[in-house]
Amino acid sequence: MNAGPWAIVFDLDDTLYLERDYARSGFIAVGDYVKKTAGLTDFADRCWTCFQQGTRGSIFDEALAGYRIAIEPSYVRELVRVYRQHEPTITLADDAAAWFDAHRGRQRVGLISDGPLICQERKFAALQLDESVQAAVLTDRWGRLYWKPHPRAFETISETLNTRPRDCVYVADNPQKDFAAPLELGWRTIRIRRPLGLHAGVDVPAGMTAEVEIASLAELDSILESWQEQQAIGRAA
Numbered sequence: 001m002n003a004g005p006w007a008i009v010f011d012l013d014d015t016l017y018l019e020r021d022y023a024r025s026g027f028i029a030v031g032d033y034v035k036k037t038a039g040l041t042d043f044a045d046r047c048w049t050c051f052q053q054g055t056r057g058s059i060f061d062e063a064l065a066g067y068r069i070a071i072e073p074s075y076v077r078e079l080v081r082v083y084r085q086h087e088p089t090i091t092l093a094d095d096a097a098a099w100f101d102a103h104r105g106r107q108r109v110g111l112i113s114d115g116p117l118i119c120q121e122r123k124f125a126a127l128q129l130d131e132s133v134q135a136a137v138l139t140d141r142w143g144r145l146y147w148k149p150h151p152r153a154f155e156t157i158s159e160t161l162n163t164r165p166r167d168c169v170y171v172a173d174n175p176q177k178d179f180a181a182p183l184e185l186g187w188r189t190i191r192i193r194r195p196l197g198l199h200a201g202v203d204v205p206a207g208m209t210a211e212v213e214i215a216s217l218a219e220l221d222s223i224l225e226s227w228q229e230q231q232a233i234g235r236a237a
């Protein structure tokens with residue numbers, strides 16, 4: 001397709017790859033560490049079970065509690081450090097890889113992602129996104145205050161990609177925080193709801209979420225084309 005006026009800006013977690021794969025990868029790294037330091041052999045599996053049962057934010061504490069041994073809080077902090085600093089084994093979703101292959105060098109492409117900086121940097125590197133993305137803001141580089149929904153990352157990307165806000169498109173998965181800023185700034189918005197995404201079950205009132213919803217990036221180009229046609233009709237009218 002022709003690239004149109006658009007700058008396509010992607011979220012990272014659960015938009016370009018599955019965040020559960022990152023969690024699984026992190027549990028394996030932490031499991032190796034726990035095996036070495038405490039001699040416990042099934043820690044990764046226990047973490048994965050907690051994750052699948054919906055535990056968030058206290059997985060290591062819960063998994064350790066199952067062993068009925070005394071654990072120092074500093075040990076849990078160490079596990080968090082190992083998890084965040086591990087080199088993740090993750091891959092782009094097939095539809096994301098295909099979209100990048102088809103558009104590389106032909107489309108302005110950006111990325112905006114929240115999360116602890118070291119984690120996001122390692123994910124970005126593991127997915128080799130520097131080959132596909134011309135402008136990226138990992139918001140934690142500026143500090144937590146600038147995580148979404150703060151508008152700074154969106155303003156920065158729009159300037160860097162030299163694209164008017166109305167021609168910037170944000171593609172992301174979490175309606176609770178991803179779309180407030182771009183909608184406020186006049187961007188176009190698309191929610192991707194991957195069946196295995198962590199926020200796939202979240203629903204918010206219309207008006208607070210994206211204009212359109214897709215299940216795969218294979219649907220992205222046809223939406224851009226239809227928007228482009230609407231703009232052409234708007235100009236002609």
Ligand SMILES: [Mg+2]
Nearest residue numbers: 011013014173
């Ligand atoms: Mg996300």
